[in-house]
Amino acid sequence: MNLLLAEVAQATQRLADAGVPSPRFDAEELAAFVHRVKRSELHRVADGDFDARYWEVVARREAREPLQHITGRAFFRYLELHVGKGVFVPRPETESVVGWAIDAVRAMDVAEPLIVDLCTGSAAIALALAQEVPRSRVHAVELDEGALAWARKNVEGSRVALHHGDARTALPELDGQVDLVISNPPYIPLTEWEYVAPEARDHDPQLALFSGEDGLDLIRGLERTAHRLLRPGGVVVVEHADTQGGLVPWIFAEDRGWADAADHPDLNNRPRFATARREVP
Missing domain, CATH: 1.10.8 (Helicase, Ruva Protein; domain 3)
Structure with missing residues (x-):
């Protein structure tokens, strides 16, 4: 040796x-x-x-400083991304979320699908969709200025249009036109703070982690944003914690204009993301 x-x-x-x-x-x-x-x-x-x-x-x-912060890079599907202090490090679990979204977009009879990624962070999701759905038009939204700086580095030279803004009020100019809305939002309950791994709790932005007492505050806001942005028949995909399986689909209820709301497992067979389709009148 x-x-x-x-x-x-x-x-x-x-x-x-x-x-x-x-x-x-x-x-x-x-x-x-x-x-x-x-x-x-x-x-x-x-x-x-x-x-x-x-x-x-x-x-x-x-x-317990994240490996990706030390090396300055993170791998996500077929991408190598710039990451560091101030941005959420993309996790392998999210790759299955993006895989489902890519399949859903490819199944649509749309020549140039319009996609919006809310709470984009490093822009991992937006870039993966732009790369793997070549004719797509992808918009990414991020509120936190620290994360936005990393996203700018990553989207440079790509087809992704990056926007600084609040996911709950973003892109009104695209209302009713979007084919797919996707998000990996903050979803950790504030009550779970002490149980979060040090790599996330001490190094990822708090804005990217926690969302109210039950962790679902922002997802409730995203439900209205997604309904506003999507065309009839368009699809929303939202990641959530495995402990929230069964809860998130109820947010995308029929009486709020949704159809086919369902949960989906990750590679470890744990509930990881919810999907729904905007109802067609």
Whole structure:
């Protein structure tokens, strides 16, 4: 075993002791980041090339600073995104939400579907939709100025139109025209603060995490926004916590102009997002 691999083994144990959920992966990712190689190439780093800065970044991760903040990048579907302090780090669970949305848009008989991503954060969702639905027109909305700065970096050179604004009042000029509204909004109840993982609680923006006593305040507001923006037959997709399964579809009720409201599971078979269709008169 070369020196770097031995150090990675030690770092793995340190991260495990600190409660990091994926200690081996993170130890290897940090080693690859510091030594500017791929994870699969770590064994090629000569002993004389070992960089002591590795232990600096391991200490940061040990203190539960998000891996993505340290490396400055996050991977989401086929994207590599710029992330850091001030923006919510996209999670793997959201990839299944976007996958469902892409399938729904592709099934529509629309040449250039119009899509709105509310609470866009890093713009991960908006960029994935723009990339995987090539003829789509995608608008992304973000209120927090810190997150907006990261989104601007990520959408540069893309087809995504980025807007600074409140998701509850956004884009009135598009009312009744949108084919798909999608959002990964804040949905953690304020009462759950102490149970949130340190990586999120201490580093993600509070605006991106918490939404009232039951976590559903903003989703209730988004229901009205989505109904306003969507054309008849258009679809809304909203991520939520697995503990909120069964609750969110009731927000998109028939007496509020919705049809086919349903919950959907993530890859771990836990309820992860709700969908509904704006009723056709």
